[in-house]
Amino acid sequence: MSTAPDIRTELDIRTDPRDPRYPAGPRLFSRLLTRQLFGTSRRQNPAEFMQSVARDFGDLTHYNIAGRHFYQVNHPDLIADFFTTDAPHHHRNLVMQRSRDVLGHGLLTSEEPLHMRQRRLAQPAFLRSRIASYADVIASYTNAQMRRWSNGSTLDLHREMLELALRIVGKCLFDLDEINDLHAMESAVSSFMYFMPLSFVPFSRLVQASPLPAMRRLRAGQRYLDELIYGVIAERRRDPRDRGDLLSMLLQATDAEEGAATNAAISMNDTQLRDECVTIILAGHETTANALSFALHLLAQHADVQQRLRDEALAVLGPDRPVTADDYPKLKYATQVFAETMRLYPPVWVTARMCAEPYQIAGFTIPKGAALNAPQYALHRDPRWWTDPDRFDPDRFTDGAKQGRPRYAYFPFGGGSRQCIAEGLAWMEGTLLLAMLARQFRFTPEPGAPENIPISPSITLRPTHGVRLSVDRT
Numbered sequence: 039m040s041t042a043p044d045i046r047t048e049l050d051i052r053t054d055p056r057d058p059r060y061p062a063g064p065r066l067f068s069r070l071l072t073r074q075l076f077g078t079s080r081r082q083n084p085a086e087f088m089q090s091v092a093r094d095f096g097d098l099t100h101y102n103i104a105g106r107h108f109y110q111v112n113h114p115d116l117i118a119d120f121f122t123t124d125a126p127h128h129h130r131n132l133v134m135q136r137s138r139d140v141l142g143h144g145l146l147t148s149e150e151p152l153h154m155r156q157r158r159l160a161q162p163a164f165l166r167s168r169i170a171s172y173a174d175v176i177a178s179y180t181n182a183q184m185r186r187w188s189n190g191s192t193l194d195l196h197r198e199m200l201e202l203a204l205r206i207v208g209k210c211l212f213d214l215d216e217i218n219d220l221h222a223m224e225s226a227v228s229s230f231m232y233f234m235p236l237s238f239v240p241f242s243r244l245v246q247a248s249p250l251p252a253m254r255r256l257r258a259g260q261r262y263l264d265e266l267i268y269g270v271i272a273e274r275r276r277d278p279r280d281r282g283d284l285l286s287m288l289l290q291a292t293d294a295e296e297g298a299a300t301n302a303a304i305s306m307n308d309t310q311l312r313d314e315c316v317t318i319i320l321a322g323h324e325t326t327a328n329a330l331s332f333a334l335h336l337l338a339q340h341a342d343v344q345q346r347l348r349d350e351a352l353a354v355l356g357p358d359r360p361v362t363a364d365d366y367p368k369l370k371y372a373t374q375v376f377a378e379t380m381r382l383y384p385p386v387w388v389t390a391r392m393c394a395e396p397y398q399i400a401g402f403t404i405p406k407g408a409a410l411n412a413p414q415y416a417l418h419r420d421p422r423w424w425t426d427p428d429r430f431d432p433d434r435f436t437d438g439a440k441q442g443r444p445r446y447a448y449f450p451f452g453g454g455s456r457q458c459i460a461e462g463l464a465w466m467e468g469t470l471l472l473a474m475l476a477r478q479f480r481f482t483p484e485p486g487a488p489e490n491i492p493i494s495p496s497i498t499l500r501p502t503h504g505v506r507l508s509v510d511r512t
């Protein structure tokens with residue numbers, strides 16, 4: 039996707055009237071009390087909370103939770119700084135730091151300079167030429183999944199998309215034709231996702247070592263994935279042919295920059311490979327599945343958009359030919375639908391960091407240890423950049439429409455040196471999959487289903503109760 043030009047606009051920065059050292063923000067205790075006493079509004083989820091803070095207090099906001107400083111940046115210019123000039127002052131946030139217990143030191147959790155080195159090594163696996171071959175995987179696995187759907191049935195499409203995305207990542211990463219034990223893999227991955235927000239609570243290490251069922255599942259999941267991944271790595275070391283998958287690329291990767299100093303090729307050891315594989319499974323599975331599930335929900339709610347998507351899919355792909363990577367750039371409307379879905383329901387709904395050393399934003403000093411949030415959810419629904427922001431309208435993403443917005447009014451894949459390494463793959467996967475699904479099936483909501491789907495913002499943004507739709511062959 040081409041990006042919008044850099045348009046800079048005036049910032050709305052306000053000072054806290056009670057303490058000029060801080061930017062304005064809500065007093066959480068009084069807010070909570072008012073709500074308890076007067077029931078002034080329904081309970082907000084964290085994504086809606088950040089959206090309301092941005093709306094009520096300006097472009098840089100501050101609040102205290104349990105004695106900890108939180109700063110939230112709500113303007114595209116500040117988001118641009120967050121990802122570029124301010125990034126050297128940041129560490130990974132607390133959740134990512136504690137997630138090293140299960141993820142190790144992969145791309146998501148590592149700090150510089152390790153992160154940069156690993157990124158250099160992993161980058162070739164995600165180049166355009168390489169990911170083109172994954173289109174065949176996407177096509178055949180999507181066809182296989184659709185064959186299991188009986189005409190006229192009602193399905194939880196969120197479950198279906200989670201399963202499909204996991205099969206696709208298993209094949210693209212390891213060339214696993216059939217994940218032997220999909221259930222074990224799913225439960226390992228979901229126990230990890232369950233653990234990540236928990237890592238925020240005090241004494242989480244004690245909780246993790248406890249005999250609680252969820253923690254037992256976490257440890258079993260860790261053992262299962264370790265066995266699987268180390269097994270595949272050992273087999274590949276014995277027979278290092280290129281299988282065309284991500285792991286082959288990671289195994290071949292050598293760091294010329296570091297190697298130059300020692301005159302030897304530097305590559306990843308088994309632990310680093312394991313950490314990157316677990317990271318890719320986790321980062322590549324739920325994000326994609328959630329985006330696709332929300333897209334299907336929106337398509338079911340908007341029959342006109344669904345029909346336009348189907349018309350394009352039939353025009354580009356014909357009625358039954360398998361898709362290829364060459365189809366991807368021609369499926370312009372499908373890409374717009376995927377883009378607009380991630381505007382309304384960004385799978386990564388907030389980018390969080392921790393302040394590593396004091397620095398200034400808009401004249402305010404950010405103290406060491408403060409939490410920093412750049413909320414995709416709030417920026418993507420800010421009426422300054424999006425007219426009628428809650429309306430689903432894929433035409434916001436025509437080339438012309440994109441020109442009028444600042445680069446960081448929209449950032450589902452983050453930015454700067456930590457921008458999603460697989461962004462190209464994710465766009466291709468989302469676009470091809472949506473076109474294939476709309477070509478074959480019509481999706482309709484269950485009678486009485488709410489138009490606004492309940493959401494759960496945790497590590498990723500999920501549909502709280504899944505996405506139940508009826509599926510009919512076209």
Ligand code: HEM
Pocket residue numbers: 145146157207317318321322323325326329384385386389390449450451452453455456457458459460461463464468
């Ligand atoms: C719609 C799908 C996806 C979305 C919305 C998404 C979003 C993101 C975002 C926002 C980040 C940056 C996080 C941060 O700044 O802290 C990120 C990082 C990452 N993503 Fe994705 N992602 C998607 C799909 C994938 C896929 C398919 C893979 C792998 C196959 C993947 C692998 C990664 C990795 C390894 C990182 C860490 C990069 C680094 O720190 O250098 N993602 N993703």
